[in-house]
Structures are given as C-alpha cells and as structure tokens.
Amino acid sequence: MGVQPETETGTAAVSAEVPEEGAYSFAAMEAKWPQVWEDLKVFTPVDDGSRERRYVLDMFPYPSGDLHMGHAEAFAMGDVVARYLRQQGYDVLHPIGWDSFGLPAENAAIKRNAHPSEWTYANIDTQAASFKRYAISADWSRRLHTSDPEYYRWTQWLFKRFYERGLAYRKNSPVNWCPKDQTVLANEQVVNGACERCGTTVTKKSLNQWYFKITEYADRLLDDMDELRGHWPERVLAMQKNWIGRSEGAHVNFVIEGDGGKPAKDVTVFTTRPDTLYGATFFVVAADAPLAVELVTDEHAAALDEYREQVKALTEIERQSTEREKTGVFTGRYAVNPLNGEKLPVWAADYVLADYGTGAIMAVPAHDQRDLDFARKFDLPVRPVLDTGEEDPFVSGTATTGEGTLINSGDLDGLPKAEAIPAAIAILERQGTGEKFVNFRLRDWLLSRQRFWGTPIPIIHCPSCGEVPVPDEQLPVTLPADLRGEDLSPKGTSPLAAAEAWVNVECPNCHGPAKRDTDTMDTFVDSSWYFLRFVSPEFTEGPFDPAKINDWMPVGQYVGGVEHAILHLLYARFFTKVIHDLGMIDADEPFSALLNQGQVLNGGKAMSKSLGNGVDLGEQLDKYGVDAVRLTMIFASPPEDDVDWADVSPSGSAKFLARAWRLAQDVTSEPGVDPASGDRALRSVTHRTIADAAALLDNNKFNVVVAKLMELVNATRKTIDAGAGGADPAVREAAEAVAVILSLFAPYTAEDMWNVLGHPASVANAGWPAHDEALLVQETVTAVVQVQGKVRDRLEVSPDVSEDQLRELALASDNVQRALDGRGIRTVIVRAPKLVNIVPA
DSSP states (O other), rough: OOOSSSSSSOOOOOOOOOOOOTOHHHHHHHHHHHHHHHHHTTTTTOOOOSSSSSEEHHHHOOOOSSHHHHHHHHHHHHHHHHHHHHHOOOEEEEEEEEOSSHHHHHHHHHHTSSHHHHHHHHHHHHHHHHHHHTTTEEEEEEEEETHHHHHHHHHHHHHHHHTTTOOOEEEEEEEEEETTTTTTEOGEEETTTTEEEEEEOEEEEEEEEEEEEEEHHHHHOOOOOHHHTTBOHHHHHHHHHHOOOOOEEEEEEEEEOOOOOOOOEEEEEEOGGGGGGGGEEEEEEEESHHHHHOOOOHHHHHHHHHHHHHHOOOOHHHHHHHHSOEEEEEEEEEEEEEOOOOEEEEETTTTTTSSSSSSSSEOOOGGGGHHHHHHHHTOOOOOOOOOSSSSOHHSOOOOOOOOEEEEEEETTTOOHHHHHHHHHHHHHHHTTTTTOOOOOOOOOOEEEEOOOOSBBEEEEEETTTEEEEOOGGGOOHHHHHHTTGGGGOSSSSSSSGOOHHEEEHHHHHHEEEEEOOOOOEHHHHHHTTTHHOOOOOTOOOOSSSSHHHHHHHHEEEEEEEEGTTTHHHHHHHHHHHHHHHHTTTTTTBSSSSEEEEEEETTTTTTTTTTTHHHHHHHHHHHHOOOOHHHHHHHHHHHHSOOGGGGGHHHHEEEHHHHHHHHHHHHHOOOOTTOOGGGGGGHHHHHHHHHHHHHHHHTTTOOOHHHOOOHHHHHHHHHHHHSSSSSSSSSHHHHHHHHHHHHHHTOHHHHHHHHHHHHHHSSGGGGGOOOOOGGGGGOOOOOEEEEETTTEEEEEEEEETTHHHHHHHHHOHHHHHHHTTTTOOOOEEEEETTTTTEEOOO
C-alpha cells in the first residue's frame, strides 16, 4: 500500500555553505532545529486525557530507495493538518512507519544475492533520515515496520480470529502463471498477455489459495458509506460503490437435462432482469468453470478442452470487452426455462466469468449487447420481450436495454418494466423455481502469495487433522533467516516450500508429522490494520492496548493518494468492521475524514526514468531548502490537484521565506507588549489573516492560506519601512502571527523567527493566535473604477457605501473625467462596494 517511488534519490545532505552574518540561511536552520525538537519531544502526544485527542495519519510509505517528489507533496499536506490541530490545542497523534513487506525487496535480494531484510531496512534508514530532514511533525517513538516479527505476530493473530469466524478459507482458483519463471503473477505483472519480466505468454493455473470472505460484509461496506459522505471525496465513495456493485434481482433455477449417461442437474443463475425470462434463447456457462466440464457431453469434450486452453491466455478485461469478437463452444446439453418450459442450448463462453454470480447466465440477446453479439455470431434466436419503440435488435444489431412494455411474455404482457420485475419474481417464488436475491460485483479477497517476503500464514496442514491453526503462544511464525539470493527465485512453488527445516513441523493437535502453509499474505493485509497498532506499538498482550484504542480511534484525518481509493481503503474498512464485531474496538469505520493529494508532474507528465523527466528531491532540497520545497508544494494548488513542477517557483518561495524571516529581525519591542496601542490598519490585516486562515484550513484550502500570509508579510513590511516602524507593538503582533501560521508550512523558518522574537522553542506549540472580532470590521474598502473595461481609478470607500453614492464618487473622479474626455455616458454598472464600470456613449 505504501507510496511507491517515482525516482530514487540519494539521501540529501544539508548545504555546507556558510551564510553571511544576519542573512537568511536555510542550511543553518536545518542544522540547528531538529535536535532541539527531538530533545523537547515536541511531537510526542501527552496521551493522558488532559487535552482532546486528534489522530492524523499519512498513508505509510514503501521503502524503495529514498524519498521522491510524490512523498514531498503527500507528507507536506498531512503535516499541515497535524501542525494546525496541535496549534489549536489538541493532543495530536501523528505517527510514522513503513509498509515494509513486498515483492520489490524480494527481487532486489535475488539480484544482490542477499536477504530481503537487508535491502528493506537499509532503505528504511535512508528514508527515515530524509523524513527527519523534511521536518515532518511525527511521533518517532511509535515507529513501526510491518516486516518486524513484533508486528506480523499480530497480523497472524488477527488472521486466526478471522479464520475462527469463517472469514478466512481456502479454495481452488485460477491464477496468472508464467511457465518460464514458474511463478504466479499479479494482474499488473501481465502486460499484453505476457510476463513483464521475461515476455513469455501467461497462462492460467488452478491453485488452492487463501481468501478473506469480504463479501459477507458487502452490504455494510456499501451502506456505511453514508457516514463518510461529506468527509471523504465523492469520487472515492463512487469508486468504492462501483467496486462493491450491489445488484438487485433474482436467483432463477434451471434444470439441465440429462444426456449421454450424464444425469440432469439443477443450475442457478443470477439476473437483474427476471422480467425478460421469456426472451432467453440460450444458456451460457463460464468456459473455465468446473461446471462446464461437468456438463459437456463426450462428443463435445475435446472442443471444450481446446477452448479452455485458449481462455487461459486471456485477462478478465479482455474477456469482458464489448469490442472483442465473441467465442464459445456448444456443450451438447440443454437447459429448461422454468417459466415457459423451452429448451435452451447450453454454451461455454469466455465472456461469462466463473467467479461472478454462479458462473452461468441465461442469455437474452434482444436486450443484452454481449448476448446479442454472441447470438449473431453463432446464429442463435433473438426474441424481443420488451417493446421500447426501437428497431428490432436482430435487424439493428443493437440490444434494446431501456424502459418499455413487456411483450411475448405470457402473464407479464402489457406490464411496464418496473412492475414486470417483481411480478416475474412472484411467479418464480410461487413455482419454487426462483427467489428475490441481491448480488455483488465484489469478490472475496485473495490473500495468498507464493512469495517469501511477506507474513507467513499461521496454518499447519496435518494428514490426520487437516488445517490446524498455529497456537497463539507459538506466534509469530517467523520467516527463515537462511534463505537469500537464488533461494528466493521462483521454481514452481513458494520459496518457503523449499525450506524443509522450516516447513516440516509437528502437528499441534496429534503431534504427528505435518507441514506449514507455504504461502505468505498479500501486503494489503499488513496495511489493513497498521493504524490500530500505532496507538500502542509496544503493547505485547494483543494487537493494540484495549485501554487506549478507543481514546484515539477512528483516525480523524487520513491523507494519501487516490490510487488507493479502492483496495487499501476498502480492505481497511473491512478489517475495522470485523475487529469491531470481535468486540475489540468501538469504531466500525477506520478513517473519519480522507484527504487525497494530487500527483507531482513535470511538463504535464508523470515523472519517470523512461521519460527522463524525473526531478531529484534531494537536489531540490539542497538547492532551495526544505521549507521552500514544502511551501512550493502547498502553494501550487489545492491539495487534491496535481502539481506541475515545471510551472512552479521554489526560488520564489525561498525569497518569500527570507522576506518573512527578516520581519522578526526588525521587531524591536519586547515580548508580551500590549498590541492595543499599535497601528490599527496593520492590526486589522493581522486579525483578518488569523480568522481567514483558520476557516480556510478547516476546509483544506492550504494554498489560499499561503496567499493570505504573503499579504500579511507585505503589510507588515510596509508598516516597518514606511509607517510606524519595528518598535510598534502591532508589528510584533503581526510577526508572531506570521511565525505561527508559517510553522504549518515552513517549520524551520518559523522556528527561527519565533526564537528571534524572544520565545522558547517550539513555535509548534505556541497556540493559534486569537483574533479580535472588532478588528475584522473593515473601515474602508478599495473600489475599482473602470472606463470601457480599463481601470482608471481606485477609491477608498465605506464598506456600507450605497450604489448611488459610489456612482457619484466615481463620476466625480478627475481620472474618470479625463478618460471620458467629454463623451457622454451610455451606462454605469455599479457593484457596491468594490466595482464601478462606466461605458461611454
């Protein structure tokens, strides 16, 4: 689940340039403040109930190389939220860890003749140093790695609880298989039907694998999204809704007639359109389903076997494509339509999937485009049963799928679709040949991986006792330390299967010879509960401390990329609901609010080595400083939008930071001075900025806050240079407000300002400044006066000025009169108090 690398970078070193005395130096600040923050434990929550708690979490990274530009954006966004809540007085938990199991480490170990842990933990150390330099306000005391036995012990413990509830089970299922590499491939490792590593054509292989029964929670996962609406992005909720894919319809029971010594068989299909049963003209089973082999007659068995081999080479996307020509073979059997008794030929085809619904469908070609394409290919009947007023599908080649009235459908004739569906279900239920049913697109979660670098599945297989869970007191089942390099290469089985000393064990029940399960878990399992472990990572009596978990959960703000909108977030929701049902936590949703950040692009394209448009984060930090890079990421766009690094200016950010930092140098009043006697105009800008920033931060408009901060810095500089000067108490008030607000985006600069202003570290705990409502009232506003769309004057007017008053003031302006040059006026458009537009005759 971890944020994946765009480009690998070396660990960035702080610039060694010696600054001029009194000059802004990001290098000096980056060298000075991290140790201070660490010594003061600034970002460790007190966790004693004295303050209201808030839990902020970034999706934890995968340790592949050093940090990249994507990390820089994602973690800057989450840090704004954590720092703001801390300034608001909350006790903030903002932990950090690593999603450290996974295939890249295994491949690196094979290449380097090493153990995956060596590559993994070296990269973690590199990233940890970079995160500390990047000044993330993380509680490092809670750091965890999912590949630590102390962590995956509890992943295994949770697996056992799922197993005990019937939520973890094994079944045979097809997998992508590379015959050359002798290994299982994930869908993303199959490119154009070939293995991405060696180019060999990928086939399908049936393996006995572990699944989580996530489908048992499908209704709750869907219905409970209502709680998240308004707090999660709508597009994420829509993606999850579509992935779960609830469909209401009916289960319909067909009898497959006996033939050639094969007995009759009942087969159930799911349909969302039971009203179209009279239009069914053939029956289709998934070619790769066991049912197809069971039904086929001897006469057609060879053709089916040949066809099934062809299907193995296809992806699910290819099989379901509407553009692809339909293929299939006749099984020699017939199904009986339960409503009209008609015999329907049973075909095996690739466009029906074995693990969706029951793996069989009734085909209604007049009203389903894929069925129609198949019928036209194999010259099968097309019978319309819904009059939509459109051309006959047999003639047009286009299935009619809209609203209409039932025809050719016996007792259903004349009924509109909305009434015909429940009427058809009622007939089926009276006959005992069907019932109302809800089906889901969601399938159970395949968690088996035939890999080494993952959490071992804590099951022992005994010839006498069957599946035997490893006793809790024997957890964790740790990975063998002596496998490395070529030992990890694919050889037709999991690398663990070759570790005989590890595999062969005593059965915990009968004490006879037995074998460990040699699969490891999908790394999404590790990331489906890590947020719970952060609450009490040192707890040894369970996956988390039950006395602490409800103090912090659910996570108040989760931050990460939209690429995890479906799998990671859905799996985390599933895990949380199961753990809730186990009585272990009160929350049944893991994340109250979700913020998705965009991508970092370069020249309009995603950064990649192949395009040669990568930007090295370390080099950017060395050249401009951490604060400038962070501020640039924040100021470039709203968090959810992409940032194109070619269009932004870290050098401009660096200049602004130096300008802000110099404000503190120019303040000459003492800390604690009463600002009430200070320059009222500056105080008004300061207090409006404080109030506006809080409202904007509450709505994740971070870039606008930076813009407001820039305005305050300019107003303060103007007051120092051309107004009351650095001794004015209002200047101190403004500079202190700048430091506190700036600490959310540029922590080094802000901390240095706070220090120069005479305050002890850390500005991170200074507290959000209060604003005075009386100072939010603007005494004047600037009204722009245009003549023929060109600005000719600016007038300072009362915010309450009427349209008539503003019109008179504008027309009386000398600049306006000169622009009119004696011409008459056709119209005057007034938008009080800010705009007057004069159109000459």
